[in-house]
Amino acid sequence: xxxxxxxxxxxxxxxxxxxxxxxxxxxxxxxxxxxxxxxxxxxxxxxxxxxxxxxxxxxxxxxxxxxxxxxxxxxxxxxxxxxxxxxxxxxxxxxxxxxxxxxxxxxxxxxxxxxxxxxxxxxxxxxxxxxxxxxxxxxxxxxxxxxxxxxxxxxxxxxxxxxxxxxxxxxxxxxxxxxxxxxxxxxxxxxxxxxxxxxxxxxxxxxxxxxxxxxxxxxxxxxxxxxxxxxxxxxxxxxxxxxxxxxxxxxxxxxxxxxxxxxxxxxxxxxxxxxxxxxxxxxxxxxxxxxxxxxxxxxxxxxxxxxxxxxxxxxxxxxxxxxxxxxxxxxxxxxxxxxxxxxxxxxxxxxxxxxxxxxxxxxxxxxxxxxxxxxxxxxxxxxxxxxxxxxxxxxxxxxxxxxxxxxxxxxxxxxxxxxxxxxxxxxxxxxxxxxxxxxxxxxxxxxxxxxxxxxxxxxxxxxxxxxxxxxxxxxxxxxx
Amino acid sequence: xxxxxxxxxxxxxxxxxxxxxxxxxxxxxxxxxxxxxxxxxxxxxxxxxxxxxxxxxxxxxxxxxxxxxxxxxxxxxxxxxxxxxxxxxxxxxxxxxxxxxxxxxxxxxxxxxxxxxxxxxxxxxxxxxxxxxxxxxxxxxxxxxxxxxxxxxxxxxxxxxxxxxxxxxxxxxxxxxxxxxxxxxxxxxxxxxxxxxxxxxxxxxxxxxxxxxxxxxxxxxxxxxxxxxxxxxxxxxxxxxxxxxxxxxxxxxxxxxxxxxxxxxxxxxxxxxxxxxxxxxxxxxxxxxxxxxxxxxxxxxxxxxxxxxxxxxxxxxxxxxxxxxxxxxxxxxxxxxxxxxxxxxxxxxxxxxxxxxxxxxxxxxxxxxxxxxxxxxxxxxxxxxxxxxxxxxxxxxxxxxxxxxxxxxxxxxxxxxxxxxxxxxxxxxxxxxxxxxxxxxxxxxxxxxxxxxxxxxxxxxxxxxxxxxxxxxxxxxxxx
Numbered sequence: 001x002x003x004x005x006x007x008x009x010x011x012x013x014x015x016x017x018x019x020x021x022x023x024x025x026x027x028x029x030x031x032x033x034x035x036x037x038x039x040x041x042x043x044x045x046x047x048x049x050x051x052x053x054x055x056x057x058x059x060x061x062x063x064x065x066x067x068x069x070x071x072x073x074x075x076x077x078x079x080x081x082x083x084x085x086x087x088x089x090x091x092x093x094x095x096x097x098x099x100x101x102x103x104x105x106x107x108x109x110x111x112x113x114x115x116x117x118x119x120x121x122x123x124x125x126x127x128x129x130x131x132x133x134x135x136x137x138x139x140x141x142x143x144x145x146x147x148x149x150x151x152x153x154x155x156x157x158x159x160x161x162x163x164x165x166x167x168x169x170x171x172x173x174x175x176x177x178x179x180x181x182x183x184x185x186x187x188x189x190x191x192x193x194x195x196x197x198x199x200x201x202x203x204x205x206x207x208x209x210x211x212x213x214x215x216x217x218x219x220x221x222x223x224x225x226x227x228x229x230x231x232x233x234x235x236x237x238x239x240x241x242x243x244x245x246x247x248x249x250x251x252x253x254x255x256x257x258x259x260x261x262x263x264x265x266x267x268x269x270x271x272x273x274x275x276x277x278x279x280x281x282x283x284x285x286x287x288x289x290x291x292x293x294x295x296x297x298x299x300x301x302x303x304x305x306x307x308x309x310x311x312x313x314x315x316x317x318x319x320x321x322x323x324x325x326x327x328x329x330x331x332x333x334x335x336x337x338x339x340x341x342x343x344x345x346x347x348x349x350x351x352x353x354x355x356x357x358x359x360x361x362x363x364x365x366x367x368x369x370x371x372x373x374x375x376x377x378x379x380x381x382x383x384x385x386x387x388x389x390x391x392x393x394x395x396x397x398x399x400x401x402x403x404x405x406x407x408x409x410x411x412x413x414x415x416x417x418x419x420x421x422x423x424x425x426x427x428x429x430x431x432x433x434x435x436x437x438x439x440x441x442x443x444x445x446x447x448x449x450x451x452x453x454x455x456x457x458x459x460x461x462x463x464x465x466x467x468x469x470x471x472x473x474x475x476x477x478x479x480x
Numbered sequence: 481x482x483x484x485x486x487x488x489x490x491x492x493x494x495x496x497x498x499x500x501x502x503x504x505x506x507x508x509x510x511x512x513x514x515x516x517x518x519x520x521x522x523x524x525x526x527x528x529x530x531x532x533x534x535x536x537x538x539x540x541x542x543x544x545x546x547x548x549x550x551x552x553x554x555x556x557x558x559x560x561x562x563x564x565x566x567x568x569x570x571x572x573x574x575x576x577x578x579x580x581x582x583x584x585x586x587x588x589x590x591x592x593x594x595x596x597x598x599x600x601x602x603x604x605x606x607x608x609x610x611x612x613x614x615x616x617x618x619x620x621x622x623x624x625x626x627x628x629x630x631x632x633x634x635x636x637x638x639x640x641x642x643x644x645x646x647x648x649x650x651x652x653x654x655x656x657x658x659x660x661x662x663x664x665x666x667x668x669x670x671x672x673x674x675x676x677x678x679x680x681x682x683x684x685x686x687x688x689x690x691x692x693x694x695x696x697x698x699x700x701x702x703x704x705x706x707x708x709x710x711x712x713x714x715x716x717x718x719x720x721x722x723x724x725x726x727x728x729x730x731x732x733x734x735x736x737x738x739x740x741x742x743x744x745x746x747x748x749x750x751x752x753x754x755x756x757x758x759x760x761x762x763x764x765x766x767x768x769x770x771x772x773x774x775x776x777x778x779x780x781x782x783x784x785x786x787x788x789x790x791x792x793x794x795x796x797x798x799x800x801x802x803x804x805x806x807x808x809x810x811x812x813x814x815x816x817x818x819x820x821x822x823x824x825x826x827x828x829x830x831x832x833x834x835x836x837x838x839x840x841x842x843x844x845x846x847x848x849x850x851x852x853x854x855x856x857x858x859x860x861x862x863x864x865x866x867x868x869x870x871x872x873x874x875x876x877x878x879x880x881x882x883x884x885x886x887x888x889x890x891x892x893x894x895x896x897x898x899x900x901x902x903x904x905x906x907x908x909x910x911x912x913x914x915x916x917x918x919x920x921x922x923x924x925x926x927x928x929x930x931x932x933x934x935x936x937x938x939x940x941x942x943x944x945x946x947x948x949x950x951x952x953x954x955x956x957x958x959x960x
Contacts (some may be wrong), residue, residue, distance in 0.1 A: 101767050101795070101821055106681040106828045117632055129630040138625045145618045150609040151599055153807035189669065192834050199585040205685070205707060223833065227685060227707055287581050315581070327633035329836030348586045351701065356668050356809030397555055 021056055022448055026064040033073045033083055042083040044074060066443055069426050076427045105225075119440035121471050124264075124413040124459035127324050131383060135374060137326075137367065143287055144363040152358045158188025158349035160334075161361040167368040168320075168334050175374075176295060177305030178318055184342045185288050186349065190333040191291065192218050194319045197335060198254060198289050199226035201348055202317065207253035214445035214453050216263045216291070219256045228254070235262055235406035239269030240277065252286045259307055260295035264445045264457050266407010266415050274307045281315050287338075291319045294411035296377055299385045301409060308336060322364070324412065325377060332357075332364060380461075384412060390465040391458065394472035396426035402479055403456075405430060412461035415442065416479075418454040422480050425454045431457075437471060501536055502928055506544040507727065513563055515661075522563040524554060542932055546923055549906050556907045580637045585705075600918035601951050604744075604893040604939035607804050611863060613856060617806075617847065624843040632838045638829035640814075641841040642668025647848040648800075648814050655854075656775060657785030658798055664822045666829065667841060670813040671771060672698050674799045677815060678734060678769050679706035681828055683799065687733035693932055694925035695770070696743045699736045708734070712927035715742055719749030720757065732766045739787055740775035744925045744937050745896050746887010754787045761795050761887050769819075774891035776857055779865045781889060790818060802844070806856060812837075812844060815891050860941075863905045864892060870945040871938065874952035882959055883936075892941035895922065896959075898934040905934045911958040917951060 032038040044050070049067060051058040065081050068074040074081045119126070159165065165185040172178035172185075188194045195218060203209060205227030211219050213232030223230050229248050233242045240257045255277065259269035269277075281288050290307045298304075308318040321333035336344055349355070367373050392408055395416065404418035418425055425441040432439050442455035456479075463471065512518040524530070527545060545561050548554040554561045599606070612853040639645065647663040652658035652665075668674045675698060683689060685707030691699050693712030703710050711730050713722045720737045735757065739749035749757075762766050770787045778784075788798040801813035817825055829835070846888035847853050872888055877898065883896035898905055903919040912919050937960075943951065 101682050101818065102824050103680065103682055103684045103687075105684055106824065119634065126634060129633040132630070132633060134625075134628070134630070134633070138622070141625065142618070142622055145614075145621065148614070149613070150612070153609040153612060153614070153809050154599065154606060155808040190834050201704060202581050202583055204583045205583050207583075225680060323834070328635045328834065329633050329838050331834065331836040338581065342584050344586065354672050354803070354808065354811065356811040358809050367783065 003261050004373075008171075020448060022060045022063040022067075023057075025054075025060060026067045029064060029068060031075055033068075038083050040083050043079075044081040044083065048079055049378075050207065059449070059452065061318040063446075063448055066424060066426065069424060076424045078423065102432075119462070120433075120436060121463045121467065122458045122460070122475075123438040123462070124440045124457045125324070126459055126462045127327065127412065128380065128383065128462045129327055131380065132327050133372070136372060137363070140363040140366050141359065144359040144366070147362070148359055154356075156355040156358045156361070158353060158355045159183075159346045160185065160355070161358060161365065163365040164361040165370075167440075168366040169336075171368055171373070172306075172318075172320070172336065177309040178336060179309040179312075180318075180336045181342075183346075184336050184339055185353075186335045186337065186345060188333045188335055189331045190323055190328075191293065191319055191321045192222060193337040194224070194321075194333050195219055195222035195256075195289065195291075197345075198287075198317050199223050201345055202287050202341075203228050203253045208250055209256060210240075210242065210246075210250075210252045211256045211447070212258065212262060213255070213447045213450040214264055214442055215447065216258065217445060219289075219291070219449070223254070223256070230447070231388070232450045234450075235265060235267055235463060238273045239267045239268055240273070242277070242280065247280055247284065249423040251284050252281075254289055255281055255286050256289045256291065258291045258293060260292050260298070260304070261407065261411035263293065264407075264413075264415060264440070264442060265455075266409075266411060266413070267412055268301075268304065269307075271304060271310075274304075274310055278307060278311055278314050278316070286315065288314070288316045289319060290316050293319075293321065293324060295320075296325055297381055297384050297412060298410045299388055299408070313338065325373070325380070326367075330360075330364075332360065384461050387460045387463060387465050387468070388414070390468040391460045391463070391472070394468045397469070398472050398476040399479060403474075406455075413457050416456045416458065417442075418479075420454050420457065422454065425456060428456065428478055432475055435474050435478060437475055439475070482550040482810060500546075500928065502543040505534075505536075505540060506547045509544060509548060510553055513548075514662075518563050520563050523559075524561040524563065526560055539929070543926075543928060546904060547905065556904045558903065582694055590875050599942070600913075600916060601943045601947065602938045602940065602955075603803070603942070604920045604937045606939055606942045607612065607807065607892065608860065608863065608942045609807055611860060612807050612839075613852070617694045617843070617851060619690060620843040620846050621839065623840040624651075624846070625652050627838055627842070634836075636833045636835040636838045636841070638833060639663075639826045640665065640695065640835070641838060641845065643845040644841045647845040649816075651848055651853070652786075652798075652800070652816065656772065657789040658790055659789040659792075660798075660816045660818060661819070661822075663826075664816050664819055666825060667817045667835075668813045668815055669811045670803055670808075671773065671799055672702060674801075674813050674815040675702035675736075675769065675771075676705070677825075677829075678767075678797050678799075679703050679708060681825055682767050682821075683708050683733045688730055689734040689736060690720075690722065690730075690732045692738065692742060693738045693926065693927045693930040694922055696736070696738065697925060699769075699771070700927070703734070703736070710927070712930045713928075715745060715747055717747055718753045719747045720755070721753070722760065727760055727764065728754070730760075731764050734769055735761055736769045736771065737787075738771045738773060740772050740778070740784070741887065742892035743771075743773065744887075744888075744893075744895060744920070744922060745935075746893070748781075748784065748890055749787075751784060751790075754784075754790055758787060758791055758794050758796070759891045767797065768794070768796045769799060773801065773804060775800075775863055776805055777864050777892060778890045779868055779888070793818065805853070806847075807859070810840075810844075837868065864941050867940045867943060867945050867948070868894065870948040871940045871943070871952065874948045877949070878952050878956040878960060882956075886935075893937050893939040896936045896938065896960075897922075898936065900932050900934050902934065905936060908936065908958055910960075913957055915954050915958060917955055919955070 047058050047061040051061045058092050069076050092385050165182040168185050169180050169182045199222050207228050209223040209228040209230050210233045225432050233240055292306055308314055308316040318336040322330050406415040406417050408414040425443050429439050429441045440457035442453045446453055527538055527541040531541045549556050553564055555564050645662040647662050649662045679702050687708050689703040689708040689710050690713045693717050713720055715721055719742050787798040788794055798816040802810050827855055830931050886895040886897050888894040905923050909919050909921045920937035922933045926933055
């Protein structure tokens, strides 16, 4: 078929004309598959050949093909890419067909969270929920509810309950070197809410936000949702690595980074890099959004203090969450802002969002204050380290010659890096899933237009050590 | 002083040049007051005179003066407007001075929710929290927590717990004539979240959203936050009243309305108007956001069914909340979407927000299913009606010749309409507050640029009937 004609006809529509090429190509192919122009079983042109035919970069074609594969419209195999037989599940069909009334920006978003209840082994980002002291939590919660006055059923403090803000400030000072007063701590519904707040409060539509490449889809979604222009910045072994060219040509307003355990690759940002990033942000008048997820679980080497407290008055918005250290359904996270922004943000929160959940916040404050939280963390740190060791050993045994392990020194997941020109990681993940193993993929964390990357993310926090060997053996069966 | 020169100098900055006049004037005066150019005690030029001097509409000046009065920079008195002595509270000062790092859009927002714990009599939007069966709720909550498995501590269904979606669909079908399946019901953190979701999912930046004038500041904040262009549409005794000219010249994508009890004025939208609005929305390809707040409390006349179920496949997004029927700190609301949007929105939620709070949702489902919610509502309906009657009587006794009562046929608040050319309502509210009475004002619900309106909002739900006479007598002392 004539791809160029297809692309041209489809792209003639004014709105689409402004789309980035990979999005245009992706939509164009998807439409052709949906309406049967590209029938099931058709082998798509090889990426290199199509790139040549259309006069575009091969990466653009790769990206479009990968997106189609993620959505189930095509199936990559060893010889290339074949159009899938579409008898899509009702869910998939309805989600893909743009509906009357659905905004353009609500279409084609990236997945942020795994589906609910997805408890398969190696699902990343999932703590060991069985190890959480649930009975104790219930008791604290019940006590908080019993102590509540009728007035405390009203809207709460938009910045959060003072007792919880104080408990978090105390905890962060002691354990992360974060320098803050309780007034700088804002309680949110979790990191996604914190990122939304950063994006709306500290940047205007059209401002540039940097995120790591590959990076966290949730940050991408939050920043795009706020109308920011997102630029992907490369990483190396020391974490986010902006070049002089990046600073000069693409001046950021916000810089999102995950220094404790780069998501998804797992690099730990060096102290020198932290200082350089702070200096650069200051010179550019930018704020750093330090997502310190996974900082609680450092398995090797001395702990590195948060960037927020590294220098005086660091231009840092510091994000944390209890989703990983306690449990995701809790929906409580926090954002620590520079002292100068504390009062304006409190005013802003009062104006744009409604607060409450007083009993839950008071129970959590007590959980922190009583030392139970620290005790639970210590237990989990030990448990996760054991599981990491078991996983690393099993990978060495069964996959040692085929993958490179990265990001194992901290956190709750590690990465098995794959060759970029091999079987796409999403296809390996699909095959693993058929074996009852849920791995996430590096390529789906690549930003559109960035260089390709391929690898598997294995969350090990919820996998018992004694099951590692068997699971990795099964995974090895589907890794070429 | 030379206002015109001040305005011109200030407005020369490119960004400010594009501001609407009232905003420019407001900022200009504020800056002059802050830096002392306009010293404390200075009497500002009369609105009419300043309008003439600057060659702008008097409303523009009125708006700027009212904004300044709200913020405490000037004090209106019987002879005009005087610059306040600024020794502002730390809170106010910090919130007003733009801070390094604070986005432009995070400045000068409108207040959505009253400050936390503001329990003064007549605070609008506050249910009687003492009447809530808290012990029963605690029992349901504790039972839900006890029944939770470890897996239920994980992220929940992004659309909400199926049991709660079903219970809400059942309730809405039976009590509000809403036609929906559980799959169309989305659980949110409250109306503000529901409006955010509507604005992001069903409109793109630059699309037009209609809201009522005067109208709900929360809708304005949500729509502006999503980059929509907001247009104010006038209301009359039958509710929102778009003209032929509105439909022709300002085609909306979203139409926000509060048909059960127009916020803030309290008009109930007639059946004929409801049908006309649905027809108009269909013709324009728009979706109606029906905020059915206060629908549970109809004190006179037959209940009117929700617009959502009035005709088949109405183009309606239906919002509700448990903040008023239960208590605000619960932070649970819902959005019912057209069947065709249910699956795309479910996919979108999965991609852009994290869900949880499973135990709370299951407890609420049980509260609804067991009939306890309906019983509580019946009790509150009776109680609020008695309080409304007591308030209406007291107003007739003490204020009958000075105000017109509006919006008393439903809901939890009514409006005392004041003459537009009298003492500004915000000044009356300020004086009432000094008497320990918290009334909200109509003028602060006016959209920038719309015609002026003046009045007091009195929330009566939380005020015991036996206190009404005394409170209204005290209020009457400050109403000229």
